[in-house]
Amino acid sequence: MRMSVLLRKNLLIVVSSLFALALAVAAFSSWNLYRHLTGEYVSKGSAVAESIANSGIEMMLNRDASTLQALIDQWKEIEGVAYIIVVNSEREVISHTFVPVVPDEVLAVETSARETRVNKLHIRGKGDYIDVSAPILGGVIGYVHVGMDKGMIEKGIQASVVGQGSLIALILAVVLLITYLFFDRHVDSPLKKLTSYANNMLAHNYSATAGIESNDEFKYLANAIEQIAGHFQRVIANSEQTMKELSDTAGKLEAANARLKELDTMKTDFTSTVSHELRTPLTSVLGFAKLIKARLNERIFPLIGTEDKKTEKTMKQISGNIDIIISEGERLTALINDVLDIAKMEAGKIEWKKESFSAREIIDRSTAATSSLFEQKGLTLLKEVPDELPMITGDRDRLIQVAINLLSNAVKFTERGSVTFRAQDAGGEIVLSVTDSGVGIAPADRDKVFEKFRQVGNSLTGKAKGTGLGLPICKEIVTHHGGKIWVESEPGRGSTFSFSIPRGEPEAAEGLSDMDDLMKRLREQVMTAIPSHRSERKKILVVDDEPNIRELLGQALTSSGYDVLEAANGIEGIKTAKKERPDLITLDIMMPEMNGFDTAVVLKNDPQTMDIPIIVLSIVEDRQRGYRIGVDRYLSKPIDMDALLKETELLLQRGASPKKFLVVDDDEPTAKAITAMLEARGYSAIDSCCGAECIEKAASLKPDMIIIDTVITHRHDVMKTLRYEKGMENVLFVLLGK
Amino acid sequence: MYLRSIILVSCLLLLLPFPQASEAADIVLGMSAAFTGPSRGLGIELYRGTLAYIERVNRSGGINGRKIAIKAYDDGYNPVPAIENTIRLIEKDNVLFLADYVGTPTVTRILPLLKKYSDRHIHLFFPFTGAQPQREAPYNEFVFNLRASYSQETAGLVDHFLKIGRKRIAVFYQADAYGRSGWEGVRKALAGHGLRMVGEVTYRRGTRHTDSLREQAVILKKAAPDAIISIGAYAACAAFIRDARDEGVDVPIANVSFVGSESLLSRLMEIGREKGKDYTANLVNSQVVQNYDDMTVRAVREYREAMDAYNPMPPLELTDSGYEPQKYSYVGFEGFLNAKLMVEVLRRMGNNPDRERVRGAVEGIKDLDIGINTRITFGPGKHQGLDDVYYTTVQQGRFVPITDWGRWSK
Numbered sequence A: 001m002r003m004s005v006l007l008r009k010n011l012l013i014v015v016s017s018l019f020a021l022a023l024a025v026a027a028f029s030s031w032n033l034y035r036h037l038t039g040e041y042v043s044k045g046s047a048v049a050e051s052i053a054n055s056g057i058e059m060m061l062n063r064d065a066s067t068l069q070a071l072i073d074q075w076k077e078i079e080g081v082a083y084i085i086v087v088n089s090e091r092e093v094i095s096h097t098f099v100p101v102v103p104d105e106v107l108a109v110e111t112s113a114r115e116t117r118v119n120k121l122h123i124r125g126k127g128d129y130i131d132v133s134a135p136i137l138g139g140v141i142g143y144v145h146v147g148m149d150k151g152m153i154e155k156g157i158q159a160s161v162v163g164q165g166s167l168i169a170l171i172l173a174v175v176l177l178i179t180y181l182f183f184d185r186h187v188d189s190p191l192k193k194l195t196s197y198a199n200n201m202l203a204h205n206y207s208a209t210a211g212i213e214s215n216d217e218f219k220y221l222a223n224a225i226e227q228i229a230g231h232f233q234r235v236i237a238n239s240e241q242t243m244k245e246l247s248d249t250a251g252k253l254e255a256a257n258a259r260l261k262e263l264d265t266m267k268t269d270f271t272s273t274v275s276h277e278l279r280t281p282l283t284s285v286l287g288f289a290k291l292i293k294a295r296l297n298e299r300i301f302p303l304i305g306t307e308d309k310k311t312e313k314t315m316k317q318i319s320g321n322i323d324i325i326i327s328e329g330e331r332l333t334a335l336i337n338d339v340l341d342i343a344k345m346e347a348g349k350i351e352w353k354k355e356s357f358s359a360r361e362i363i364d365r366s367t368a369a370t371s372s373l374f375e376q377k378g379l380t381l382l383k384e385v386p387d388e389l390p391m392i393t394g395d396r397d398r399l400i401q402v403a404i405n406l407l408s409n410a411v412k413f414t415e416r417g418s419v420t421f422r423a424q425d426a427g428g429e430i431v432l433s434v435t436d437s438g439v440g441i442a443p444a445d446r447d448k449v450f451e452k453f454r455q456v457g458n459s460l461t462g463k464a465k466g467t468g469l470g471l472p473i474c475k476e477i478v479t480h481h482g483g484k485i486w487v488e489s490e491p492g493r494g495s496t497f498s499f500s501i502p503r504g505e506p507e508a509a510e511g512l513s514d515m516d517d518l519m520k521r522l523r524e525q526v527m528t529a530i531p532s533h534r535s536e537r538k539k540i541l542v543v544d545d546e547p548n549i550r551e552l553l554g555q556a557l558t559s560s561g562y563d564v565l566e567a568a569n570g571i572e573g574i575k576t577a578k579k580e581r582p583d584l585i586t587l588d589i590m591m592p593e594m595n596g597f598d599t600a601v602v603l604k605n606d607p608q609t610m611d612i613p614i615i616v617l618s619i620v621e622d623r624q625r626g627y628r629i630g631v632d633r634y635l636s637k638p639i640d641m642d643a644l645l646k647e648t649e650l651l652l653q654r655g656a657s658p659k660k661f662l663v664v665d666d667d668e669p670t671a672k673a674i675t676a677m678l679e680a681r682g683y684s685a686i687d688s689c690c691g692a693e694c695i696e697k698a699a700s701l702k703p704d705m706i707i708i709d710t711v712i713t714h715r716h717d718v719m720k721t722l723r724y725e726k727g728m729e730n731v732l733f734v735l736l737g738k
Numbered sequence B: 001m002y003l004r005s006i007i008l009v010s011c012l013l014l015l016l017p018f019p020q021a022s023e024a025a026d027i028v029l030g031m032s033a034a035f036t037g038p039s040r041g042l043g044i045e046l047y048r049g050t051l052a053y054i055e056r057v058n059r060s061g062g063i064n065g066r067k068i069a070i071k072a073y074d075d076g077y078n079p080v081p082a083i084e085n086t087i088r089l090i091e092k093d094n095v096l097f098l099a100d101y102v103g104t105p106t107v108t109r110i111l112p113l114l115k116k117y118s119d120r121h122i123h124l125f126f127p128f129t130g131a132q133p134q135r136e137a138p139y140n141e142f143v144f145n146l147r148a149s150y151s152q153e154t155a156g157l158v159d160h161f162l163k164i165g166r167k168r169i170a171v172f173y174q175a176d177a178y179g180r181s182g183w184e185g186v187r188k189a190l191a192g193h194g195l196r197m198v199g200e201v202t203y204r205r206g207t208r209h210t211d212s213l214r215e216q217a218v219i220l221k222k223a224a225p226d227a228i229i230s231i232g233a234y235a236a237c238a239a240f241i242r243d244a245r246d247e248g249v250d251v252p253i254a255n256v257s258f259v260g261s262e263s264l265l266s267r268l269m270e271i272g273r274e275k276g277k278d279y280t281a282n283l284v285n286s287q288v289v290q291n292y293d294d295m296t297v298r299a300v301r302e303y304r305e306a307m308d309a310y311n312p313m314p315p316l317e318l319t320d321s322g323y324e325p326q327k328y329s330y331v332g333f334e335g336f337l338n339a340k341l342m343v344e345v346l347r348r349m350g351n352n353p354d355r356e357r358v359r360g361a362v363e364g365i366k367d368l369d370i371g372i373n374t375r376i377t378f379g380p381g382k383h384q385g386l387d388d389v390y391y392t393t394v395q396q397g398r399f400v401p402i403t404d405w406g407r408w409s410k
């Protein structure tokens, strides 16, 4: 049976106090004993010394030394006597009891002729003594020294201390035993019972009893705990019921929640499907409308005489109608794009870019994009922007989109006055705000404007242009960047829409990490490097499952001077590409039989077709995948015909798609990163570190393009060497500054 | 412990019927000596020598038809048992007189008892000690000595050493009355020549030959003596000789008669055998009886005959085991001579010897021939029979008389 902690502690206290007491008693009594024994030894020694001195008179005068020796030997047998020595008046030793020699210390002890003297004496190598010296016949005959052994005193004390110690130990043991038994019976065992009872309770066994019989505090405590246990039992019974109900409800809620989630996904899916289904016909409608308009303007109207007023009026009407079709189509496209955007954002399916750029870019590009709106309405845009603006990290185009929306809203809801664009560097974040002097927003509506499809105000009187998705999209974008968007407004006097973007830490080589950016720069290089000239008619293969789109693209490309081939799906496209060897391929992604990605993989891996540039035209937003496969451009639907034609021209001018890149950068991680990136997009890229190596590699590999660090060009004159001495005039150089 | 066991043994002995006591042993003499312990060789050999003669007397009819018995007790060479034994011998055993006591510390301490029992006319015969107390007042009247005194032995030794140019004399002695007595002898002898001892060192009584006395040897070595006079018992003296020789002290070491030459020699031979070294060189032992090898001496012949014939041993109960008796010895021969004289005294007391007539009988001895070179005379005030001292040294494993001191001259 183990002792309880309480018992152990109490026993410890008892033991230590008793021990302290015992120590004190032992110390006192041994001190007392020491004094007593010393006194006794001194008187004993004196008696012996005096007795020898008395009998010594006759012996030393008349008798021989051995008689004296026998006498002192006899006295030496007395307990405590350590030595006896008799000297004559000349201090010569007559008799002594030392073995092997008389220590010098004894002979040096001072004596008195008149009385018995007591001296403390330490004999080296032997110990401490009390030397009692007595004169024989007033010192005339000599002196007797009796040495009392102090060690004996100590031994005596030791013996008594040991005796006392064992007695105390015995008493201690008895006291301990009694204490233990008492505690065990009256404290420890009830305590243990209570403990095990409490443990029972802990194990939810409330029906157990403490089982304490004694009529003391423990009993009262046990009773109290038993009552508490009863109470617990009732409470727990109650709560169990409640818990059950709760969990039932939770189950129901969970089911409902799952259903809601399902509904939400369904909604998102529905939205994107509908949007997609709408966009495809819309692309045709809009495209054809534009084509019709172009044909009319180019071919039909010039043929019709303008003399006839009626005809002229009709022509104007037709032209105006087509313009309405186009503008409404564009509005619808925008609407669909917005719906799709917000749907994707909410579903978390959007590809966010992460690039580092200056906040100034947002301001410049958004104001540029909306300048025509301001002109149209005759409003002025004021800018309050500090000279220094920090860098931010995020999706540049999306953030510009936010600014554009706010600016266009401001224009939209302002008839007179001005619009102010402010930028503030507020420590950790940048706050951009657009203030107008327009209609304002009622306080009750302020929060609602960020909700989807909410156009506040009177939709009957105020013409509501737009969908009411602009601000919700803004909110999604800003929130994604970790910022906030809010409005302050006074109805009738104007509104201020602000958003904040946390300042971003510039990321290493971030500027280069975006392939689109690099591509853009490459494009610019190409544009300036090679003069635009078209020698022969080029063949373009349009691969799309939608006949209308094929027709639209075909007409648009033909009218731009290209020969157009068509294919209705991937397999057909590959066949045609191999047979006809077109100069460029436009490729849809969502197609039956074989989708666009798979088609691109096949084309880019077949030696016969791998050189043909591919432009993806799709509503499927997976640029990353496209570039990985090796497509050259990725454009989204609805088709921006101008962009398509520009890219087409660029790619055809370049000839074959530039397959080989030489990356020259003495910062190895950067070179590796660019190489990896290019390779991911289907290019073959070789990195090389220093100038000389670059020249060698360039000579042997004949790359289509060299991406090179400006530091290296400065240092080694690589450009000159390669351009003029190696005869590689057609190689494109892209310089990367840091 | 020791004391108590002796008392116990003694009490047991009292209860036992003794053959000597019960067989009409009319004349009982009392003896207390060392029969155990490091000096037992002295008590045993003295007893054997005495009993050899008494056996001879008893076998030839005793004294006037009465046989002589010796009542012996062991005192282990310690004073307190000696005192107790003496009281018992006088009061219980009712001995005629005390005889053959061994040792100075023991004898010195029983002397007052003799004075106390003077009303019972108790005398001590021929104790085996040369100390002064029993030779001087107030105890000399109760004691008869046969042998010469230590002062005579030591004076002789000192004289001889001085004669051969060994003037730096050191003393090794037992820390008790015996040692002090020898020390005193040397001191006085030297003082007579205006000299002092160059070193002195004591040892504890009861030291065994296996104990170390190196400390003592080292101390005396420092004194650079020409000769060392050793006043001790044979075990301690053997140990000292061993340690002194081992320390490189090779000067002559002299021992007095009490050492028991044969016992000393046996010990030294034993040590020598163990250590593969001879420890018997340069030893001088003074003796108080003639050389027992000198067969020209009548008493020697008688002693040898008696020893050969009877080879007596002390009662088994007295001794502890393992003692190798000496065939003959100076101690034994002294015991034999003691017995011759005691028997003469008994004879002189006629049919009914009693304590009161003892002193008269002894003091009546004049020019008595007991078969040795010297005739013996006692008288009132003359209680010592012999004054002769003989000097011996070891040759071929025996103590023989020194013929030429010149070999040690310096």
Ligand SMILES: Nc1ncnc2c1ncn2[C@@H]1O[C@H](COP(=O)(O)OP(=O)(O)OP(=O)(O)O)[C@@H](O)[C@H]1O
Pocket: A338, A405, A409, A410, A412, A413, A436, A438, A439, A440, A441, A449, A454, A455, A456, A457, A464, A465, A466, A467, A468, A469, A470, A471, A472, A495
């Ligand atoms: N600067 C402003 N002044 C007054 N009201 C505004 C302002 N900006 C927005 N609002 C109100 O908030 C509503 C929501 O704006 P939001 O940009 O979301 O949609 P919208 O502009 O109507 O349509 P769109 O989707 O084309 O942008 C607006 O219809 C308008 O009522």
Ligand SMILES: [Mg+2]
Pocket: A405, A408, A409, A466, A470, A471
């Ligand atoms: Mg808007």
